[in-house]
Amino acid sequence: MKQLAVLSGKGGTGKTSITASFAVLAENTVVADCDVDAPDLHMLLHPEVNREQEFIGSKLAVIDKAKCVKCGLCIEKCHFGAINTNFEVVAIACEGCGVCKIVCPVGAITLVPRVSGKAFISKTKYGFMSHALLFPGESNSGKLVTLVRQNAKILAGKENRDLIIIDGSPGIGCPVIASITGVDAALVITEPTLSGIHDLERVLTLLEHFNVVPFVCVNMYDVNVTNTNRILSFCKENRVDVVGLIPFSAEVTRAMVDGKTIVEYSPKSGVSDEIKSMWNKMSAFLGAGK
Amino acid sequence: MIVSIASGKGGTGKTSVAVNMALSIGNVQLLDCDVEEPNAYLLLHPEINRKEPVYTSIPKVDRILCNACGECTKFCQFNAIFVASEKILVFPELCHSCGGCAMVCPKKAITWEKHKIGTLNSGANDGVTIVYGELDVSKPLAIPVIKAVKKQIKAGGNVILDSPPGTSCAFVETVSGSDFCILVTEPTPFGLHDLKIAVEVLRRVGVPLGVVVNRAGIGDKKVYEYCAKENIHILLEIPYERRIAELYSKGIPFCSEIPEWVDKFQQLYSKIKELVVK
Numbered sequence: 001m002k003q004l005a006v007l008s009g010k011g012g013t014g015k016t017s018i019t020a021s022f023a024v025l026a027e028n029t030v031v032a033d034c035d036v037d038a039p040d041l042h043m044l045l046h047p048e049v050n051r052e053q054e055f056i057g058s059k060l061a062v063i064d065k066a067k068c069v070k071c072g073l074c075i076e077k078c079h080f081g082a083i084n085t086n087f088e089v090v091a092i093a094c095e096g097c098g099v100c101k102i103v104c105p106v107g108a109i110t111l112v113p114r115v116s117g118k119a120f121i122s123k124t125k126y127g128f129m130s131h132a133l134l135f136p137g138e139s140n141s142g143k144l145v146t147l148v149r150q151n152a153k154i155l156a157g158k159e160n161r162d163l164i165i166i167d168g169s170p171g172i173g174c175p176v177i178a179s180i181t182g183v184d185a186a187l188v189i190t191e192p193t194l195s196g197i198h199d200l201e202r203v204l205t206l207l208e209h210f211n212v213v214p215f216v217c218v219n220m221y222d223v224n225v226t227n228t229n230r231i232l233s234f235c236k237e238n239r240v241d242v243v244g245l246i247p248f249s250a251e252v253t254r255a256m257v258d259g260k261t262i263v264e265y266s267p268k269s270g271v272s273d274e275i276k277s278m279w280n281k282m283s284a285f286l287g288a289g290k
Numbered sequence: 291m292i293v294s295i296a297s298g299k300g301g302t303g304k305t306s307v308a309v310n311m312a313l314s315i316g317n318v319q320l321l322d323c324d325v326e327e328p329n330a331y332l333l334l335h336p337e338i339n340r341k342e343p344v345y346t347s348i349p350k351v352d353r354i355l356c357n358a359c360g361e362c363t364k365f366c367q368f369n370a371i372f373v374a375s376e377k378i379l380v381f382p383e384l385c386h387s388c389g390g391c392a393m394v395c396p397k398k399a400i401t402w403e404k405h406k407i408g409t410l411n412s413g414a415n416d417g418v419t420i421v422y423g424e425l426d427v428s429k430p431l432a433i434p435v436i437k438a439v440k441k442q443i444k445a446g447g448n449v450i451l452d453s454p455p456g457t458s459c460a461f462v463e464t465v466s467g468s469d470f471c472i473l474v475t476e477p478t479p480f481g482l483h484d485l486k487i488a489v490e491v492l493r494r495v496g497v498p499l500g501v502v503v504n505r506a507g508i509g510d511k512k513v514y515e516y517c518a519k520e521n522i523h524i525l526l527e528i529p530y531e532r533r534i535a536e537l538y539s540k541g542i543p544f545c546s547e548i549p550e551w552v553d554k555f556q557q558l559y560s561k562i563k564e565l566v567v568k
Binding site: 008010037040043058099103111136137141174177192194195223224227250256 | 302332387393394428457460466478483494532536541
């Protein structure tokens with residue numbers, strides 16, 4: 001079983017639109033939406049949820065008011081400022097470390113499991129999907145990504161699929177690291193802006209660190225051709241394959257409004273052609289998804 | 291006044307709004323809290339005059355004092371310290387620096403050492419002082435770097451915080467304590483979906499908010515309908531114009547090339563001030 005992660009560094013470069021198009025074009029795959037705190041893939045793939053599970057990301061401290069003697073030790077020792085002066089736990093700040101529990105002299109504090117989100121196994125018109133929703137403001141997105149990927153693997157095994165396509169989150173931090181460990185290739189979607197280039201370089205460094213084979217796609221390449229050429233020569237110098245140059249098109253937004261992928265909405269457009277050719281290159285490299 | 295600028299969905303124009311507003315009002319501190327991918331300096335072009343490392347504290351085990359009892363491993367909720375019979379392993383990437391392992395160690399074998407995870411850069415240009423954090427590539431925990439950036443806030447002045455995308459802990463860490471949060475969105479289904487989650491978080495944290503619609507004219511009207519229904523102020527609309535997109539791609543804040551935007555961003559800031567006083 002092969003795994004492909006679609007990433008970007010910078011947000012809003014078109015990861016989700018491209019991943020969704022891949023899901024339509026591919027055969028034999030499971031898609032995994034690993035952008036768990038702003039998941040958007042479902043708006044293009046319209047999954048029907050088959051199974052739902054609670055995600056327990058960490059623990060949460062709870063203070064028993066009847067036992068609490070208001071000594072203040074917990075407030076003093078908490079590194080996260082998660083206990084207020086009324087001796088209540090501020091859930092959004094609590095990391096569930098348990099320091100308050102061990103310093104409390106009267107045993108008034110317990111740690112309880114904290115439900116931080118939900119994970120889903122679903123079916124779409126085009127195959128299977130593993131996705132999730134981190135509850136607003138919660139932490140542990142990296143752990144939830146790991147759960148989504150585990151679910152995708154189980155699903156792929158059960159349904160005899162040979163490829164998992166992962167839609168990653170922007171950035172380079174914990175959810176992104178959790179999205180790329182052990183994948184066979186990563187496709188980085190960038191745009192020809194200074195921010196796009198800067199963020200691309202950081203993602204490529206991250207991929208190198210984790211020994212993941214990188215590929216690059218420049219989306220909306222014609223918005224600034226000079227910058228696109230900079231990206232092309234940068235990738236050439238660093239021996240990174242650029243597998244796609246997608247032109248800007250207002251059709252992509254129209255497709256999104258219509259709740260469709262661009263390859264369904266406008267299959268004959270230049271954008272769709274380029275996404276198809278890119279998909280062929282990626283599935284040939286992986287030897288999967290055909 | 292502290293104003294944070296956030297979005298939910300990535301790439302909606304947070305940084306563009308932050309830098310253009312900062313340049314338009316002047317005499318302001320701009321703090322880039324998107325430490326995974328800091329971009330504000332790419333538009334502001336500041337001269338960087340100070341760089342300092344950001345550290346977290348991680349446990350250091352004295353192997354002579356340690357009797358491998360395993361209390362620290364049992365305590366740690368993050369699996370960041372592991373004691374086997376002969377070996378003691380510390381995983382700095384997993385450690386949240388809560389301090390608990392040292393507290394439970396009966397032999398007092400654990401002290402703290404510094405672990406570098408990022409850099410704090412400071413500089414200035416055109417009446418704007420900037421501080422931006424930069425998480426080292428391959429380090430997962432952004433929060434301590436965001437905290438280090440926010441420590442640089444000069445109380446009493448005009449402060450603009452540029453938030454990372456998303457609606458999880460990094461966003462919460464950035465916006466907490468702000469007087470106001472601008473949510474930058476685009477009028478598309480993705481923009482609206484992520485906007486709704488961001489609104490929910492801000493209401494829970496208790497930060498007043500308003501919306502800036504970027505790339506107005508693309509997509510549909512649902513963002514406007516949602517804001518009307520939820521009584522959310524739409525503070526400014528930035529139309530989708532190729533010229534604005536091209537300027538952004540070159541790292542040029544559009545208010546410096548299209549001067550009428552200076553006025554508009556100043557009005558935006560005054561409007562927020564009024565809302566905050568109310």
